[in-house]
Amino acid sequence: MLELFRQKMPLSCLLYGLLERCFSAERLDRIFLENAKEQYTREILFSTVCDLMLSVVLKVHPSINAAYQKQPEPLGVTVSALYEKLKGVELPVSQALLRDTSEDLSAILDALGFIPEPWLPGYPVRILDGNCLAASEKRLAVHQNVSGAALPGKSLVVFDPERRLMRDVFPCEDGHAQERRLLDAVADSMKAGELWIADRNFCTLGLLGQVHGRGAYALMRLHQNLPLTEETLFSCADENAGRRLLEKRVGVAGRPYRLVRVELEQPSRDGDAFIDLLTDLPAEIPAAAVADLYRRCWTLETAFQHVEKHFNSEIETLAYPKAALFGFAVALVAYNIFSVMISALDCAHQKPVSKDISGYYIAHEIAATFLALIQLGEGLDWRFVAACAPPEFAAWLRDTARHVNLRALKKHSRGPKQPKTKPPYDPKQPHVSTYQLLRGKK
Template sequence: MVLDAVVERFIEHSPISVMARLGLQRALDPAWIDGLFEQERETQYTRELLFSTTVEIMSLVTVGLRPSIHAAAKASQSLPVSITALYDKINRTEPRLIRALVQGCANRLEPVVQSVLCKQPLSVPGYRLRIVDGSHLPASEKRLKPLREFRGAALPGQSLVVYDPDMAMIVDLMPCEDAHTQERAIMETLLESAEPAQLWIADRNFSTRAILTGWQRRGSAFIVREHGRNPGPSELESRREIGRIETGLVYEQAVCIARESDTPLELRRIELHLDEATEDGETVIRLLSNVPATHLDAQAIARLYRKRWSIGVSR
């Protein structure tokens, strides 16, 4: 009874704090995390150190409550092994386990987030947005000291991150231990999770015939910035002026991409002629999309790509 009264008091005076704690408890439930570990592990095993304890310590660093893993481990009251053993456990964590943890947390949190955002409309009615981009650790104190100034050597891995802007949540992550692997190669695995009624937004690194036709085959929609060389679409009509948005003038034309064993894939090319050049000096941005014009007009597509920029993953 006393505990209920205390909780009620916190709910009354600081409801956001209580909601955040309950959300984290649901997403990072130790029993669920350890069960996930047993389900997804391949070479790792549990002896004294539970995977949930490792995740708890890493979480303290992630949210900024501790400056490093070493500091979090020293402050922990429940670490049953040495700090060296903890680092060994972290270093041997399998990439597929990391992905399963991110996906599982997103699935467990989605009902909670949806209940909070139930009155907010989707950015694009009828579609679930998926913004995908690569992430590398830059030269920093997280790299070995002798290599911090060398951009091309001993990079500390990379990942492809899938973000849902309507839920403000990362819903998938594809980690890769080789930082020199092309993002396009890692994307092949992510394509397997694409679903109908999803709208994927991506930069020109993902503008390849294989990726675009992969989304089409999975029934997903996409808006992708066109690469200068790939996929080399053929024009089906002359460019038409559509109108202006906040940053420039919008044009549209029909194009197609040849496919080896199927009919050509017809797409819309949206051109945004910028009023001001980008940091790289570019004045024209070309986007390829399979979204029907009845769902999104050219100006709306250009604005949606700008939304990708707003979450800090642009190139």
Template sequence: MSRVAFYSKINGIEPQVSQALVRYSGEQLAPIVEELKGKQPEILPGYRVKVIDGNNLGATQHRLSVLRDVAGGPLPGKSLVVLDPILMLAIDEFPCEDAYTSERALFDQVLATVEARDAWVGDRNFCTCKFLVGTAQKKAYFIIRQHASMHYEVESELIEVGDSPTGKVFEQDVIIEFERESIKSRRIVVHLNEPTRDGETKVAVFTNLIKEEVDAILVSQTYLKRWTVEGLFQVITDTLECEINTLGYPKAALFSFCMALVAYNILSVIKAALRSVHGQGKIDAGISNYYLVEEIQSTYTGMMIAIPDIEWQFVSTLHLSTFAELLKQLAAQVDLKRFASSPKGQKKPKPERKKEPNRTHVSTARLLAQKERDRKLSLLNQQPSNVVKTPMPQALRS
């Protein structure tokens, strides 16, 4: 297939097809993760936690004829992504070609997938009466951060219920109503030990989880799982290149994004296999996604040349338990040191940059030479007083 034919093909892939790929990968890979016993620890036993968040695709190049005389960055679409934080799999995706469409316009599609005993975790963009009431009507549950414009009726005063790792926890009973349907809910407020990066000192979330089954402190800790989806977006953006800025057509850009989600799911299975053999702590804290992906990318082409396609056909006939055992055998041979992540040190504050009049640039070589001269002068000045100092070389004086 030529490149022209390839791009023509992906430019016409309907978003529903891309969505189906993500769903299919989640359905097929979930049993493997479970068989490997590579899941993350349960935080809400008896519920299936689903973390949802929106993502705007980055601006593309102005290659399309309709974009060549446009100054603004062309946005090829957006999507809502659903992550299972226990399996660490992207299990659903809701694509939208129009980047200006509000996330809330996609809520009907999300509500159609809600199942009983789900526990949906989301940020304040999902805090609407329609979404919360609609979720409860499906006999499902929500842990959604409060939006400033959210309307609710207070039934009781805030009372302190205890301390969480992030701060003091308070809760009260409230009622949320939508189109004459009302539900009883709880409003849980955490007075933070440290402000958020936006300077907020408290965080409030709504939940309809039963108080006797799930206390307020556990609700606040479960909400912290929302950040796992931010990690997903970082991996598929920085490591799996989900945004290809040459793909201007929305359908092609969304397809590329969904293929990155599929790749993320495969990466999660690999890490689950490593976790089952080497332990959760070593893998979650010490393995670099970047190095793992780089290894796969660099060896795949040569491996497929050295090992013909026919040699891989036996894998499709393996029973689930046998396949999981094969993954464990391969994982046991992995040298984790080769894929160790580099711990990040504390960021140094940026120094104030000095501007020189009438200069828009500097010579790096001259600055380095000046630094070396200053270093040598400093060493000379540190010599003991009883040591006879030799005259400074002419090169240093200049």
């Protein structure tokens, strides 16, 4: 039966298999036991809570309460007890959920034979950026006399652009907190040889020193308040494609850095005529490569847009910060799952296909078949996907991906839209008959 599903619904089988692996009850309950300090399991398992949250994040149900009501069997707890459990999910548990699953998915990519396209050969790239959750509904008593929007929290996220994986998240319950207060925790996760790219908000003496102390490299937009000493004058480093690059050597806290200035063709929205980039990458890496690396770091913003568009990552009904941040962490795991699913399609065919297939058609096919797979496959045992080793599971993904009809998912690109002149509004003729217009045309 499962083999028939893999042939007829391969995309949904890929998704279901990855979900079963990342959100297996054994994995989730282990993560909870290893990282929870205050919460404990008494009436409801963390894996059950996570399954309900996942159904909301994937937009199967509009809210936690709706997911609770749709359970085929009673959970044995009230919905109030469920919300009490959610509002107390500790931040280290949410963080460990993303860390644990991303490490497993990275090992699966290796087993698939996925070859990442290096941004800078020899330097694993990590992009750091912040994400502030949208305002929640004012459901708590403390919101009653407050006119401002209620912010449930924010996070710093670490993205691996070469593997297209969200690697780590550093959540904070205080929506008004300065992101820099989380940088010490971020520095603890850095490894020697990595290249960390970040915006100017993170360009601080403390973080630059921690990056250097861990043997990693930094590429950040210069913050105007960062104290530095100028060791040389600007010299022209590159001039092509209408842009001009200047470079000079500077010092920060006694350490040597390169300052690359990118002169803009047009001023930025803030009125800046140039962008200054600070890096300690070796001199043999040209300034043009440094500028291109920073330009590409906006892929994390694009990934955030995908998370917001395709998943319910900011659940308005979750007003308690820990519950909202837990939902965001689950959405990041879901993004990684879809990313690995696309990589499996690339690895299953002779050449990469992800650039030629449409995300719209993929979402449409999954929406049309996923619910049928769940209902028809209730008697199937999917637990083997969670228990097998990464090479074995990667082989299963590859074999399943070969059944996908790529022709049905192919993009249909169109030419650029031609500008149209809008006819002036005529109040004497507020509406027209399409039938009469067609007859007049004939």
